[in-house]
């Protein structure tokens with residue numbers, strides 16, 4: 001399998017490395033040193049929420065339990081995101097080694113990859129790589145000759161539910177339940193899969209941690225900004241000359257990205273997928289970083305001719321379909337926003353009602369139970385803010 | 399369902415459940431297996447799964463109804479899932495949708511009379527850089543053109559000896 005044709009701008013994550021040599025080297029270090037190095041790197045989770053990886057691993061390491069789990073979130077369902085697809089197919093061993101190191105650092109013996117059902121076409125390849133690592137004693141008992149260190153990895157499939165990318169819904173799904181998010185706290189690091197301490201990380205996070213442990217936190221921090229260290233993969237699609245997966249240092253401006261990908265005439269960019277926000281021309285100097293525009297890496301470009309209300313509709317239809325329906329603000333809110341879009345399409349929405357809808361958006365952000373409902377209104381709000389004139393002056397119902 | 403079929407189903411479910419020590423964490427893999435092999439999860443399959451994991455059948459139903467890839471109604475041998483999310487919409491998913499409907503002679507949500515193809519929409523398939531994208535069972539197709547729709551369908555008809563699609567019956 002080779003997906004590399006779509007990956008560009010090698011920096012940290014996409015560089016060629018000797019995965020097994022790094023694993024063997026790292027397994028000779030003390031757990032505490034590994035945890036410290038990852039913490040010092042200030043690596044933040046690459047799945048979107050941006051929690052400190054070093055802190056997450058340390059909390060799980062401190063938790064006392066006979067069993068702990070390392071879960072790789074390979075549910076990649078955010079619209080416009082496909083970088084994990086490339087990592088899962090072309091950087092599989094780096095992922096498996098990254099998970100193994102996480103297991104060593106926190107004291108877990110079991111790793112699970114939760115692979116979205118849509119990616120079942122790559123499962124044979126992943127199983128092959130896992131089998132190969134068992135044969136080479138890089139998985140299983142006494143890994144790389146390290147007495148007493150055991151780590152096993154299995155793959156489990158999702159069944160077509162975006163919300164299962166939310167870590168507690170993912171755990172529910174693994175436990176054979178409906179994929180409905182749990183109340184937090186408790187957090188998975190103390191009470192996760194089977195009630196045991198569990199680290200859930202994104203595919204890219206495990207691989208990035210491997211690179212940090214290869215070259216050190218100081219080297220890693222040379223890339224990116226003070227608060228958003230390192231590089232990140234971006235999945236770029238929409239109206240541009242060169243769509244694909246790119247690696248850029250965090251802190252790059254939207255404008256610089258647009259130049260790289262051949263999209264100088266873009267009128268807007270959706271950063272962070274359906275749950276992210278729409279960034280218009282006047283914000284193109286903003287940076288892609290946790291302290292500015294935070295993102296899991298989805299960038300969708302809209303050219304000058306795009307109908308932004310149709311874009312908003314597509315996003316809201318996505319949420320209407322994918323909301324688990326467990327809590328009212330999300331279930332009801334998404335439907336109401338979709339109806340609002342229909343009224344706008346028919347040019348029958350009063351300014352008063354539009355403002356009520358924007359108020360509803362704020363309620364959803366604050367009162368929804370999980371990230372899906374909390375971020376579902378972002379696209380609606382930002383598209384209406386940036387393109388109110390375009391939307392209200394539509395000259396005919398389409 | 400024939401008694402022998404039910405026995406077969408029962409054996410499969412219980413054997414898989416045993417691998418998970420009859421712990422509920424094995425429920426999804428069992429249901430995924432049943433869906434794949436039998437193209438839906440019948441009331442009998444739900445009852446057997448419930449028995450194998452010591453839970454009430456309504457719990458199993460709750461799980462099946464939650465996931466879009468599990469279904470309580472029989473699906474076609476090949477499920478075609480067209481991505482309708484934004485990036486594919488921008489690369490022309492509507493045209494592909496129309497061609498699929500024309501070439502299969504059914505609309506979205508339907509199954510061809512010969513039971514070969516079910517046509518559905520799905521959300522982002524992670525192929526946004528090369529849309530329009532669709533899945534046929536486990537296989538992914540990217541940069542689909544209206545012309546290639548017929549070829550994709552034909553390849554399954556040929557490979558698996560599907561009798562005829564709806565469209566051809568009218569010829």
Ligand SMILES: Cc1cc2nc3c(=O)[nH]c(=O)nc-3n(C[C@H](O)[C@H](O)[C@H](O)COP(=O)(O)O)c2cc1C
Nearest residue numbers: 045046047073075076077165166167201202205371
């Ligand atoms: C609705 C929803 C969907 C999510 N989908 C994903 C996903 O597909 N992949 C992922 O890594 N994180 C996803 N997340 C974030 C996870 O809950 C979690 O924060 C992440 O897996 C932690 O890993 P990280 O710290 O390495 O980013 C999602 C969150 C929400 C609310």
Ligand code: SF4
Nearest residue numbers: 324326327330370373
């Ligand atoms: S916010 Fe939406 S997806 Fe999240 S728990 Fe509530 S209903 Fe479910």
Ligand code: FES
Nearest residue numbers: 481486523525526
């Ligand atoms: S939008 Fe169709 S594959 Fe992502």
